[in-house]
Amino acid sequence: MAPLFPQAVIEPTGFADLPGWAQDDHAKAFAAFRRSCGSIARKGDLVTPSRPVFAALRPICARAARLPKNISDQKAQAFFEKEFRPYTIAALEQANGFLTGYYESEVEGSRIRSGEFATPLYARPGDLVIESPPGGGPPTNKSGAFRKVEGKLVPYHDRAAIEDGALGDQGRVVAWIRDPADAFFAHIQGSVRVRLPDGEVLRLNYDGHNGQPYTPIGRLLIERGLVPREKMSMDAIRAYIAAHPPEGRELMRQNRSYIFFRIAHELKPDDGAVGAQGLPLMAGRSIAVDKAIHVYGTPFYLDAALPTGLEGASEPFERLMIAQDTGSAIIGPARADIFFGAGTQAGTVAGRIQHPGRFTLLLPRALDPARARVPLPKPRPAQAPRALLPAAVSETP
Template identity: 50%
Template sequence: MRGWGAAMAICAALLPAPGAAAASRTLTPMNFGDLAGWAQDDHAAAFRTFAASCRAIRDGVPPSRAALPPTPALVRACEDALGLGTPDGDAARAFFERSFQPFLVGDGMLTGYYEPEIDGSRTPIGRFNTPLLARPDDLVTIPDGETLPGVPPGLGGARKAAGGGFEPYPDRAAIEDGALAGRGLELVYVEPVDAFFVHIQGSSRVRLPDGSALRLVFDGRNGRKFSGIGRLLVERGLMTKSGASMAAIRAWLAANPREGRALMRENASYIFFRIDDSLDEKDGPRGAENVPLTPRRSIAVDRGLWSYGLPFWLDSRFPDGETLRRLMIAQDTGSAILGAARADYFAGTGDAPGSVAGGMKQQTRFVVLLPRGDAAPER
């Protein structure tokens, strides 16, 4: 087990170079009394999720995708939190108010994601004809801000070229056409549209014909640019912006299988997975911080701007109009999650959370809780 200092060193070693956006971030100090709904939230639930991040920081668990490293003040807040055990709501609220100060980040966009539960087979049969692949051993992940000889800037994945140097890793279309065939990478076979949405979500529970299930978690990507097919459908006049929910997109793909396959291949990004046997049935999938996500308490943030483990107060609404005012913990990231006032809300596992996540595209007020020792925002 690694100590607190080792945890910070590991995170620093994995960290992408901070971008200009981080240096220009402007935050406005607030008081907890300014947060509408703060007193009514379930602070004990938020504390349990925060403590999971703190244990990862304390134990030096390497993130699967590096973010800004935890500051010394966040490390101290985590030490204090883990010394409290399992506080009740009042004690948890007192901890957050004692250890953090809220800062207004601004108004931005909140989307949602979830862990799909789908059917599949260990072997290709019938409609289960599309494999989810394990990470290839020749995939080289390029850290943010870096390049390799022979690879254009901006790509995050490569492999060694036959003549020396490197070359971009194959895109989605090439992989689907067999670029990695014959290497034994197939973990499980699922329906084509299910496979595509598992790539978007980054994890899945796959139910097998014998009643057992596999938990698949993110294990790398080919580094190609992500293109949202909802945006493409809107740009081409095939769907309205307000109507481009996940359910509507899936329905369009089912009704237009040939055009849908071509459209999905325009998203050059391709995700690789691994089977995670360490997760309990009650656990969410592992986020980029490498801890199981908590439904309705974990969010994905821009890893170039924020550290994992930071609490955020969200003031928003769900797609059905219900108020969403809740303390969330940054435990994940995503290629499309860019900007300070931008996050992805983890709704949970299965179809019902999927319906919530698929309809979320909410204007939201973002407030970050910075540890007291860090409460001096850059201007």
């Protein structure tokens, strides 16, 4: 048996010790939490048997469902304080966690290829096989992706091969867009809005990955001395690619990871992108976490100084968030990607976020983290490649 949060330091704290706790908008956090509760009530945990946090969340969700839909901020705060205990959490030998940001972009495109729109966004290929984790359940951000060749499973094509036409007859395009860099960042974010010539907007969301490793190209630009670390952002990466087209194309191909999309017909115009929990994300309240460690629906309180102000000015970010997504770069007990919404402004803010932060995990009061244990996972086959599930990730050097 393994501890509830292996490779982590977890210490009890008090709600009164959380900076900005009393001033937060708990009603918004409650709305995001109850949205997660709908999924928790309908579906089982990602692993079997259910993890202790998942089992403990279910009765809390049942009580949340009996509260008024438009709950007051005071009652929402009282709900969280009654149902949960706060614990600071960090990786071993690290004082803080690490935060990045992501968003949903909007680009112009077409359902039909043309001279203007010639960059494809692919649907999930029919020959793609994504393995299930040991013990069953849906694929995780460490699941492998394969195709069959002469009856044997081999690793799926990487980015360069796909761009060079490796999909062949398996390549079905859901939309054509103008800029290869926009396609690249849509892969990183895991979703995109494509505005068609007639004004219709296609909402595209993650629908599979190629299992190849994710390489943050921002880190490559820093290592090559092309962009100073202190000036690294998503805007800086875009500027380099735009100014150096051949080098930019080769740089993007260094990230072998590639994802496939589906049209999210279920989304309303004002809904956020669909996260890995299968729900529309809430801007400023949804985070992506390492789902191998954390359960979707778990509340986290984040305390950090982030460049969310005018022209990147640093501001306190003290907010109750709900874990509703995951991503290939989101690995570890105190690692989160903050969803900032859709559009250019959200993208500018999200691209600046690469900062330390204090993580406070809200655990159901029924749980004692010192005593709770989870089954150790079965060893993975040695030949299985490390794979990534970029449902929603940010560009992290």
